[in-house]
Amino acid sequence: xxxxxxxxxxxxxxxxxxxxxxxxxxxxxxxxxxxxxxxxxxxxxxxxxxxxxxxxxxxxxxxxxxxxxxxxxxxxxxxxxxxxxxxxxx
Amino acid sequence: xxxxxxxxxxxxxxxxxxxxxxxxxxxxxxxxxxxxxxxxxxxxxxxxxxxxxxxxxxxxxxxxxxxxxxxxxxxxxxxxxxxxxxxxxxxxxxxxxxxxxxxxxxxxxxxxxxxxxxxxxxxxxxxxxxxxxxxxxxxxxxxxxxxxxxxxxxxxxxxxxxxxxxxxxxxxxxxxxxxxxxxxxxxxxxxxxxxxxxxxxxxxxxxxxxxxxxxxxxxxxxxxxxxxxxxxxxxxxxxxxxxxxxxxx
Numbered sequence: 001x002x003x004x005x006x007x008x009x010x011x012x013x014x015x016x017x018x019x020x021x022x023x024x025x026x027x028x029x030x031x032x033x034x035x036x037x038x039x040x041x042x043x044x045x046x047x048x049x050x051x052x053x054x055x056x057x058x059x060x061x062x063x064x065x066x067x068x069x070x071x072x073x074x075x076x077x078x079x080x081x082x083x084x085x086x087x088x089x090x
Numbered sequence: 091x092x093x094x095x096x097x098x099x100x101x102x103x104x105x106x107x108x109x110x111x112x113x114x115x116x117x118x119x120x121x122x123x124x125x126x127x128x129x130x131x132x133x134x135x136x137x138x139x140x141x142x143x144x145x146x147x148x149x150x151x152x153x154x155x156x157x158x159x160x161x162x163x164x165x166x167x168x169x170x171x172x173x174x175x176x177x178x179x180x181x182x183x184x185x186x187x188x189x190x191x192x193x194x195x196x197x198x199x200x201x202x203x204x205x206x207x208x209x210x211x212x213x214x215x216x217x218x219x220x221x222x223x224x225x226x227x228x229x230x231x232x233x234x235x236x237x238x239x240x241x242x243x244x245x246x247x248x249x250x251x252x253x254x255x256x257x258x259x260x261x262x263x264x265x266x267x268x269x270x271x272x273x274x275x276x277x278x279x280x281x282x283x284x285x286x287x288x289x290x291x292x293x294x295x296x297x298x299x300x301x302x303x304x305x306x307x308x309x310x311x312x313x314x315x316x317x318x319x320x321x322x323x324x325x326x327x328x329x330x331x332x333x334x335x336x337x338x339x
Contacts, residue, residue: 018186022201025199025200027190027193027194027200027201030190030194031183031186031187031190032270033187033263033266033267033269033270034266034270035270035272035273037183037187037270042194
């Protein structure tokens with residue numbers, strides 16, 4: 001199943017993805033238990049059903065598809081359709 | 091700044107550090123750690139521990155909010171203002187880590203529920219409340235004095251018990267969580283030392299810092315006492331049962 005991950009060389013650590021993921025109760029963005037405390041996306045992420053973090057991320061290229069490495073910020077048109085713009089229940 | 095005022099800051103920092111290290115040698119958190127190492131620690135107790143620490147960390151927003159109101163970027167070199175801002179950010183990161191762990195283990199389903207849960211709820215008539223209000227009261231004092239009181243007081247104690255838990259806690263992810271927080275807490279202590287050495291020049295400020303540091307240390311130790319008792323399921327302390335030497339007047 002495809003997922004998302006954070007590209008730390010681009011991420012500004014603004015935490016918007018963390019806040020919004022928590023807001024909609026998916027809680028897939030976590031703070032890693034390392035001394036750098038990078039934000040990471042864990043296996044609770046429901047992408048492509050939910051793309052809410054992509055909408056809030058201000059740093060181009062900082063969230064990528066884990067399988068392909070393709071940048072998701074700003075969201076490409078095919079993941080930004082009406083039925084995928086908001087989290088959908090399975 | 092003359093040599094005398096520089097020495098005043100240095101000797102004060104040294105003195106506060108020494109006192110706090112003495113208090114940090116054994117804390118109530120060591121009893122919690124001992125129970126965990128002996129394998130007598132249930133999931134519920136771990137939940138209690140993380141929730142209580144989370145409650146304190148999230149209340150730091152309230153404290154730093156009050157402190158930041160008194161921050162004027164022209165009062166201190168920008169580097170110090172930056173360090174203070176970084177400390178606020180660190181406290182928030184540590185709070186996020188604690189709630190992440192609680193949610194990951196499904197002890198509560200959502201963060202909103204954690205706010206309302208008896209383990210994570212903030213109550214004013216507790217040692218947690220008392221400590222937080224003690225820190226909030228430091229907003230009445232200049233930045234150099236309150237940073238001396240906080241970062242060379244409770245932060246030194248926090249660093250000591252966190253180091254011990256990070257080293258010996260048997261559960262791998264909890265161990266990693268505390269281990270990862272060490273760098274930040276250590277930097278807060280160093281920042282306290284730096285600020286005290288550089289920005290406490292007057293005898294009256296040094297006296298104030300000494301007094302406030304003793305008070306905040308005392309209240310933090312009471313917070314740890316309450317937390318350890320709560321985690322281990324012990325009865326709350328009776329009045330006068332626990333004595334912490336504050337040596338204020």
